[in-house]
Amino acid sequence: xxLPPFTRTVRFRLTIWYSSLxxxxxxxxxxxxxxxxxxxxxxxxxxxxxEYQPIPVGGGRAVLAPSAVSLEEVEDSLYSQNLDxxxxxxxxxxxxxxxxxxxxxxxxxxxxxQPVADITRVASRIGATxxxxxxxxxxxxxxxxxxxxxxxxxxxxxxxxxxxxxQFVQDASHxxxxxxxxxxxxIEVTEMDPDVSVEEYRSLLETVxxxxxxxxxxxxxxxxxxxxxRQVELEPVSPLALAREVARELxxxxxxxxVRLSIDGDATVEAMASGDLLYxxxxxxxxxxxxxxxxxxxxxxxxxxxxxxxxxxxxDTGPGxxxxxxxxxxxxxxxxxxxxxxxxxxxxxxxxxxxxxVRSMHGDVRAESVPGQGxxxxxxxxxxxxxxxxxxxxxxxxxxx
Numbered sequence: 001x002x003l004p005p006f007t008r009t010v011r012f013r014l015t016i017w018y019s020s021l022x023x024x025x026x027x028x029x030x031x032x033x034x035x036x037x038x039x040x041x042x043x044x045x046x047x048x049x050x051e052y053q054p055i056p057v058g059g060g061r062a063v064l065a066p067s068a069v070s071l072e073e074v075e076d077s078l079y080s081q082n083l084d085x086x087x088x089x090x091x092x093x094x095x096x097x098x099x100x101x102x103x104x105x106x107x108x109x110x111x112x113x114q115p116v117a118d119i120t121r122v123a124s125r126i127g128a129t130x131x132x133x134x135x136x137x138x139x140x141x142x143x144x145x146x147x148x149x150x151x152x153x154x155x156x157x158x159x160x161x162x163x164x165x166x167q168f169v170q171d172a173s174h175x176x177x178x179x180x181x182x183x184x185x186x187i188e189v190t191e192m193d194p195d196v197s198v199e200e201y202r203s204l205l206e207t208v209x210x211x212x213x214x215x216x217x218x219x220x221x222x223x224x225x226x227x228x229x230r231q232v233e234l235e236p237v238s239p240l241a242l243a244r245e246v247a248r249e250l251x252x253x254x255x256x257x258x259v260r261l262s263i264d265g266d267a268t269v270e271a272m273a274s275g276d277l278l279y280x281x282x283x284x285x286x287x288x289x290x291x292x293x294x295x296x297x298x299x300x301x302x303x304x305x306x307x308x309x310x311x312x313x314x315x316d317t318g319p320g321x322x323x324x325x326x327x328x329x330x331x332x333x334x335x336x337x338x339x340x341x342x343x344x345x346x347x348x349x350x351x352x353x354x355x356x357x358v359r360s361m362h363g364d365v366r367a368e369s370v371p372g373q374g375x376x377x378x379x380x381x382x383x384x385x386x387x388x389x390x391x392x393x394x395x396x397x398x399x400x401x
Contacts, residue, residue: 014108014112017108018105018108021104025097025100025101025104028097029093029094029097032089032093032096033086033089033090033093036085036093112144115135115145115148116144116147118135118148119135119147119148119151122134122135123151126155132159134152134156135148135151135152136148172218172222176215176218179212179214179218180215182207182211183207183208183211186204186207186208187204187208190204218349221350221353222349232277232360234272234273234274234361234362235272235273235274235275236270236271236384236385237270237271237272237274237278238270239265239270239271239273239278239312239379239381240263240265240266240267241267242275242278242279242282243263243282243286243301243303243312244263245279246279246282246286246301247261247263247286247301249283250283250286250290253287253290253291254290254299257291257295258295258296259290259293259295259296259298259299260297260298260299261286261298261299261300261301262300262301263300263301264300264301264302264303265302265303265304265312266303266304266305269303269304269305269310269383270310270384271310271363271381271382271383271384272361272362272381272382272383272384273361273363273381274357274361277357277360277361278357278361278381280353280354280357281353281357281358281365281379282301282312282314282379284351284353284354285314285354285377285379286299286314288350288351289314289315289316289318289375290316292316292318293316293317293318293375294316294317294318294319297316297317297318297374298316298317299314299315299316299317300314300315300316301314301315302315306380308383309380309381309383310380310381310382310383310384311379312378312379313376313377313378313379314376314377314378315374315375315376315377316374316375316376317373317374318374318375319371319372320369320370320371320372320374320375321367321369321371322371323369326369329351329367330351330352330355330365330367331352332349334351334352351377354377354379358379358380358381361381362381362382363379363380363381363382364379365378365379365380366378366380
């Protein structure tokens with residue numbers, strides 16, 4: 001038999017338990033009063049100052065009173081004495097009912113609130129270095145189990161967050177240490193050479209300049225990551241206009257690598273985004289496509305509206321990415337080709353920055369790739385409210401054919 005969901009709640013069970021306790025104690029109260037009234041029969045009655053012993057009459061008892069006492073006086077006296085005894089026994093019954101209710105309610109509350117005590121006990125043992133604790137509550141599928149499961153889920157997310165933070169700090173420290181070590185090594189080698197020439201000094205300065213620029217880019221990327229993790233203000237932005245600006249800025253790089261860069265899409269489409277942050281996302285994707293897509297290829301940026309979203313795709317005709325590696329490209333400091341990435345001046349944060357920024361704008365980013373045929377990175381953002389202007393296609397082509 002399938003019971004309604006509300007019957008599995010703590011509220012319903014508490015209602016049933018307390019109602020049952022009230023019913024049991026109420027019945028016990030009535031039975032106790034009746035039993036006391038039946039058993040507590042006085043041996044002597046006092047009527048109008050005279051004491052009389054009851055005598056059995058049939059199934060009950062009667063009191064013989066003198067003729068000087070009226071029947072009404074006898075009734076009033078007996079009623080008053082019975083009422084006094086009833087008051088005394090009622091007081092005892094109320095005290096006993098209060099004690100029994102307190103004990104029963106306390107036991108019932110302890111039983112129902114045990115999961116809360118478990119949560120408190122586990123929470124008191126949790127620290128930044130001890131997040132493997134969990135409640136693992138096994139019981140009825142009610143509010144307490146939902147609370148325990150939510151707490152376990154929260155602890156799991158905290159543990160994952162702390163682990164990601166520790167890994168991020170380790171990776172960032174490693175990335176910062178590499179250029180610093182290069183600067184220090186070159187300085188020490190130059191200091192140890194007593195016959196160092198002016199050209200060698202210039203070479204040292206060039207190395208320091210290059211590594212300093214790399215540190216600057218890395219610090220800017222780290223700062224941008226922390227900015228992307230905060231809430232950003234959204235406004236209607238034209239992704240096609242931003243893509244055109246990115247294309248103009250990267251046109252020299254595309255020409256140097258003989259890469260054909262094309263931009264096309266709907267000029268009237270607007271997305272809810274931050275213009276500066278979305279520009280950085282498009283810049284990172286196009287810059288990566290030009291650098292790692294191979295020379296003599298092509299990079300295409302397309303903007304279109306798909307239902308209630310705006311799609312921006314950056315495609316290249318490069319060597320592509322293996323499926324096993326594709327799922328890691330958005331991880332921080334992950335590089336498919338570490339040697340080439342360092343030569344290109346990459347920090348390994350570009351795609352992770354894109355993901356964090358896009359998520360902060362309530363969008364999504366994904367990657368598709370076919371080895372030997374190229375890769376496509378797609379940003380999807382909520383569309384701004386549509387205007388009454390008809391769609392108009394625009395196209396911009398830069399670079400070499």
